[in-house]
Amino acid sequence: MLTLPWERIDDSSPIAAKMAAWAAREIIEQRFAPGILLTEAELAAAQGASRTPAREAMLQLERWRLVRLVPKKGAIVTTVTGSERRDLLAVRVLFEVDAAHALKSASGLEPVAADLRTLLDRQRQALNAGDTLGFASADYSFHARIIRSGGNAVVDEMLTTMGPRLARLTYQAVIDRPGSLDTLFDEHAELTDLAERSDADAFGALIRRHIDATHFA
Amino acid sequence: MLTLPWERIDDSSPIAAKMAAWAAREIIEQRFAPGILLTEAELAAAQGASRTPAREAMLQLERWRLVRLVPKKGAIVTTVTGSERRDLLAVRVLFEVDAAHALKSASGLEPVAADLRTLLDRQRQALNAGDTLGFASADYSFHARIIRSGGNAVVDEMLTTMGPRLARLTYQAVIDRPGSLDTLFDEHAELTDLAERSDADAFGALIRRHIDATHFA
DNA sequence: ACTAACAGATGCATGCATTGATAGATGCAA
DNA sequence: TTGCATCTATCAATGCATGCATCTGTTAGT
Numbered sequence: 001m002l003t004l005p006w007e008r009i010d011d012s013s014p015i016a017a018k019m020a021a022w023a024a025r026e027i028i029e030q031r032f033a034p035g036i037l038l039t040e041a042e043l044a045a046a047q048g049a050s051r052t053p054a055r056e057a058m059l060q061l062e063r064w065r066l067v068r069l070v071p072k073k074g075a076i077v078t079t080v081t082g083s084e085r086r087d088l089l090a091v092r093v094l095f096e097v098d099a100a101h102a103l104k105s106a107s108g109l110e111p112v113a114a115d116l117r118t119l120l121d122r123q124r125q126a127l128n129a130g131d132t133l134g135f136a137s138a139d140y141s142f143h144a145r146i147i148r149s150g151g152n153a154v155v156d157e158m159l160t161t162m163g164p165r166l167a168r169l170t171y172q173a174v175i176d177r178p179g180s181l182d183t184l185f186d187e188h189a190e191l192t193d194l195a196e197r198s199d200a201d202a203f204g205a206l207i208r209r210h211i212d213a214t215h216f217a
Numbered sequence: 218m219l220t221l222p223w224e225r226i227d228d229s230s231p232i233a234a235k236m237a238a239w240a241a242r243e244i245i246e247q248r249f250a251p252g253i254l255l256t257e258a259e260l261a262a263a264q265g266a267s268r269t270p271a272r273e274a275m276l277q278l279e280r281w282r283l284v285r286l287v288p289k290k291g292a293i294v295t296t297v298t299g300s301e302r303r304d305l306l307a308v309r310v311l312f313e314v315d316a317a318h319a320l321k322s323a324s325g326l327e328p329v330a331a332d333l334r335t336l337l338d339r340q341r342q343a344l345n346a347g348d349t350l351g352f353a354s355a356d357y358s359f360h361a362r363i364i365r366s367g368g369n370a371v372v373d374e375m376l377t378t379m380g381p382r383l384a385r386l387t388y389q390a391v392i393d394r395p396g397s398l399d400t401l402f403d404e405h406a407e408l409t410d411l412a413e414r415s416d417a418d419a420f421g422a423l424i425r426r427h428i429d430a431t432h433f434a
Numbered sequence: 435a436c437t438a439a440c441a442g443a444t445g446c447a448t449g450c451a452t453t454g455a456t457a458g459a460t461g462c463a464a
Numbered sequence: 465t466t467g468c469a470t471c472t473a474t475c476a477a478t479g480c481a482t483g484c485a486t487c488t489g490t491t492a493g494t
Contacts, residue, residue, distance in 0.1 A: 015479080016480095051480095072443065072444050152308065153304045157282075232446075267448070270447095290453095290454070290455080442489090444486085453479095
């Protein structure tokens with residue numbers, strides 16, 4: 001279903017994957033603050049494992065751009081800058097619009113609509129429960145569902161890589177500007193409506209406006 | 218300059234990076250054939266190092282999708298499928314068209330044109346010298362220069378990740394259909410011309426046609 | 435201010451346990 | 465007796481732990 005790392009970890013997952021998912025959540029939920037230095041030894045100790053999987057987890061975290069690896073020094077938790085937000089969301093919207101375009105000349109939006117409705121509900125439930133990370137995850141899944149419908153495997157891979165970063169953005173949007181959530185919900189609902197009516201052009205146009213309203217208001 | 222891995226390795230690079238770059242070339246130049254099984258020990262022995270950096274290199278190779286990592290078994294060199302080609306180039310063209318669009322409303326195409334001319338020469342020289350990988354690398358740089366001009370850091374990252382895969386595609390196009398190179402050259406030259414004339418619309422349109430002609434003829 | 439020693443962290447090597455595949459042996463049925 | 469399925473022992477490769485060397489930033493001392 002193209003979910004976020006911490007949603008697909010179970011007990012049998014490799015330790016490295018567990019540690020990466022755990023650390024990603026720590027960073028996104030700001031228990032590891034931007035700027036602080038993480039070490040392999042710390043990570044290993046925190047998870048009761050050795051440095052080897054910890055190192056592997058560090059590489060993952062760097063791939064997700066949640067930390068910046070400084071040779072012979074450590075891993076510094078990154079700050080979400082304005083330009084990162086802009087660039088990241090520009091790519092997401094690029095993928096979304098492209099997927100919407102692909103859908104128009106293919107199977108249509110109907111198969112997607114039901115899933116979007118479900119994911120929208122999940123978002124609302126998470127928010128009501130005060131589960132900010134759950135909300136961010138559901139928001140990611142909502143957009144991922146649209147993009148995935150384009151059927152491009154390479155796009156899928158890239159979106160998966162972007163996942164934790166996108167979740168981090170949404171998490172911060174919820175924390176920093178809770179008022180923007182109403183708009184977000186309205187637009188997601190509208191997107192779902194348009195999907196149900198298979199209006200791909202309006203769908204694409206709304207996606208563009210949606211980004212601006214939610215993250216750059 | 219946004220180059221390929223084996224172009225930015227020097228003696229002081231980490232062993233893991235060296236091994237990954239070396240193995241990537243072995244795969245792209247088909248000394249490691251699709252389907253064969255690579256092991257960490259092999260890689261380590263071939264480079265006179267231990268398994269630890271070899272493992273790290275394996276993770277890179279998997280990220281580049283040059284191998285598929287099978288747990289407790291090894292790394293299988295992937296095959297370039299038709300769908301991979303389609304999806305990969307679809308993403309490249311998506312980035313290119315977007316970059317061209319961004320340029321139109323920004324600084325214009327002129328600053329890019331000179332670089333494209335240089336890279337086009339590099340392609341021709343590599344081909345004359347029978348340096349197929351050099352040709353593929355220059356081709357990548359040509360497209361990368363266009364995309365990078367869009368100024369989106371996230372796009373840059375993704376393109377970098379795609380680099381070895383794109384080089385592999387071009388390498389195989391040269392090997393399999395050398396006749397297609399004339400078309401490729403003509404179109405790259407035409408793109409350069411359009412860039413010099415700052416005709417962004419024609420530029421974008423030609424990019425789309427270019428992909429089809431080179432890789433799906 | 436400059437230098438030198440120190441401490442902490444990575445980079446890399448290596449050893450051990452675990453696991454998945456495979457070849458060979460074994461037993462049973464036709 | 466031969467063919468086939470199954471079971472087992474072995475082996476190769478990873479997953480992980482750990483130890484040592486190297487490098488970098490810092491701090492104490494002159």
